[in-house]
Amino acid sequence: MIEFVNVTKKYKNGTTALDDVNLKIDEGQFIYLIGPSGAGKSTLLKLAIREEKPTSGKVLLDSIDVVKLPNRKIPKLRRNIGMIFQDFKLLLKKTVWENVAFALEVSGEATEPIKVKTSEVLNLVGLTDKSNLYPHQISGGEAQRAAIARAVVLNPKILLADEPTGNLDPKNASEVLMLLEKLNKMGTTIVMATHKEDLTKDSKHRFVKIDYGRLESKN
Numbered sequence: 001m002i003e004f005v006n007v008t009k010k011y012k013n014g015t016t017a018l019d020d021v022n023l024k025i026d027e028g029q030f031i032y033l034i035g036p037s038g039a040g041k042s043t044l045l046k047l048a049i050r051e052e053k054p055t056s057g058k059v060l061l062d063s064i065d066v067v068k069l070p071n072r073k074i075p076k077l078r079r080n081i082g083m084i085f086q087d088f089k090l091l092l093k094k095t096v097w098e099n100v101a102f103a104l105e106v107s108g109e110a111t112e113p114i115k116v117k118t119s120e121v122l123n124l125v126g127l128t129d130k131s132n133l134y135p136h137q138i139s140g141g142e143a144q145r146a147a148i149a150r151a152v153v154l155n156p157k158i159l160l161a162d163e164p165t166g167n168l169d170p171k172n173a174s175e176v177l178m179l180l181e182k183l184n185k186m187g188t189t190i191v192m193a194t195h196k197e198d199l200t201k202d203s204k205h206r207f208v209k210i211d212y213g214r215l216e217s218k219n
Helices: 041-048 071-079 096-106 111-124 140-152 170-185
Strands: 002-010 016-025 030-034 056-061 081-085 158-162 189-194 206-211 214-218
Touching (some): 016 041, 016 214, 030 041, 041 056, 041 158, 081 140, 096 111, 140 158, 140 170, 170 189
Parallel strands (some): 081 158, 158 189
Antiparallel strands (some): 002 016, 002 056, 206 214
16 A cells, blocks of 8 residues: 655755655554664655655655655645644644544535534544633643544545654553554554553554664564
């Protein structure tokens, strides 16, 4: 489903974020991308959604080289890839409901389907009773679940999670992981970047270690 072929990414300041990375992620997998801050995890995810372009190499999504996609096709690409972040990136002046519905609005969805899909996904993440609250009125764990709801409301094939538990306490982190497990069992391919190796110690999912822009090990 996603493949990085001999991917190198060098920034203008001379930093090599990724160095000849080869990685294949199959449909339906749950992968932990593990490494310290600055290892290249975020850059790898940004390449997948074409927020960045590699200096060399190919990034393939369903065998399509996203690097060569014209800019007008990037929005369609990103509708197939949900993205969640460590700092949630919720719109502070919109309620939980409005944050999730907004993703559908900008994609051109009609009013009634927006109501139905927003209700369904808020129920899925357990936030129906928080839907009329603003981000500052809910906990960090609830905010991350709202961010996940916004990311999956378009029913993407792939969900990329960049340190989604980084700002959460152990209880809320566990709840977010359980939600991601649930989404994976429903068929969503998930790539989760984290610097917390302890999160993966009991997991049966595949993990990939990255440091200094190179893949150290993978299973």
